[in-house]
Amino acid sequence: MVPQLHVVDHALLAHRLASLRDAATPSARFRRLLAEIGALLTMEATRGLPTVTARVTTPLTEMDHRMLAAPEPVLVAVLRAGLGLMEGGMQVLPEAPVGHVGLVRDEHTLKPSQYMLRMPPEVKTRGAILFDPMLATGGSAIAAVQRVKEAGAPHLRFVCVVAAPEGVAKLAAAHPDVPIFTAALDEKLDHRGFIVPGLGDAGDRCFGTE
Numbered sequence: 274m275v276p277q278l279h280v281v282d283h284a285l286l287a288h289r290l291a292s293l294r295d296a297a298t299p300s301a302r303f304r305r306l307l308a309e310i311g312a313l314l315t316m317e318a319t320r321g322l323p324t325v326t327a328r329v330t331t332p333l334t335e336m337d338h339r340m341l342a343a344p345e346p347v348l349v350a351v352l353r354a355g356l357g358l359m360e361g362g363m364q365v366l367p368e369a370p371v372g373h374v375g376l377v378r379d380e381h382t383l384k385p386s387q388y389m390l391r392m393p394p395e396v397k398t399r400g401a402i403l404f405d406p407m408l409a410t411g412g413s414a415i416a417a418v419q420r421v422k423e424a425g426a427p428h429l430r431f432v433c434v435v436a437a438p439e440g441v442a443k444l445a446a447a448h449p450d451v452p453i454f455t456a457a458l459d460e461k462l463d464h465r466g467f468i469v470p471g472l473g474d475a476g477d478r479c480f481g482t483e
């Protein structure tokens with residue numbers, strides 16, 4: 274039991290995830306599904322954002338209304354596959370500044386290495402939502418969270434699509450302050466570090482590489 278893990282249960286999410294997992298789904302459709310899933314997960318990950326009551330004048334009268342208390346948080350994609358997922362986050366939070374962390378996992382050691390980092394200055398005050406569809410061994414997520422914390426984020430959330438129990442346990446142990454939102458908690462990792470049943474290599478399926 275990992276208290277910071279939120280497995281988001283929604284019929285529309287489940288329906289899209291079924292198609293995303295399907296090996297026959299081509300790249301263009303895979304990207305569209307990933308963006309739609311990103312939007313649905315961002316709705317859930319932002320449910321608890323602080324709000325204030327402000328006065329609003331409608332064409333008919335005045336009323337007190339709930340609004341966001343602070344500007345939208347920074348959105349950060351873990352390249353490459355996080356780009357597709359963050360697309361949906363940007364639709365839900367259109368005014369959010371955007372950061373990127375480039376990480377690639379070595380297929381033999383399964384260790385991530387970083388090849389780029391760009392973070393907007395607002396991350397220091399607004400906090401961040403980090404997007405990467407796959408939480409497998411957890412190495413990439415731990416490194417990405419660390420980079421965003423080092424950039425000054427006072428708080429952050431991690432959004433993924435498919436998580437392995439191993440990755441959830443490692444991320445929660447390394448960063449217990451970071452809530453994890455996922456569309457599915459899968460069964461296990463295989464001997465190559467792939468999530469089972471999973472959906473394969475998210476970056477390759479997104480961008481048509483091999």
Ligand SMILES: O=P(O)(O)OC[C@H]1O[C@H](OP(=O)(O)OP(=O)(O)O)[C@H](O)[C@@H]1O
Pocket residue numbers: 351352353354355376377378379383385405406407408409410411412413414440466474475476477
């Ligand atoms: O939890 P881990 O074991 O670290 O694995 C997960 C990472 O693997 C994938 O990226 P990949 O390294 O394949 O890069 P890509 O997105 O460019 O394909 C995925 O998008 C995660 O970043």
Ligand SMILES: O=c1cc[nH]c(=O)[nH]1
Pocket residue numbers: 354407409466467468469471472473474475476
């Ligand atoms: O199953 C997996 C594991 C890591 N990265 C992926 O893209 N898929």
Ligand SMILES: [Mg+2]
Pocket residue numbers: 474475476477
């Ligand atoms: Mg990949």
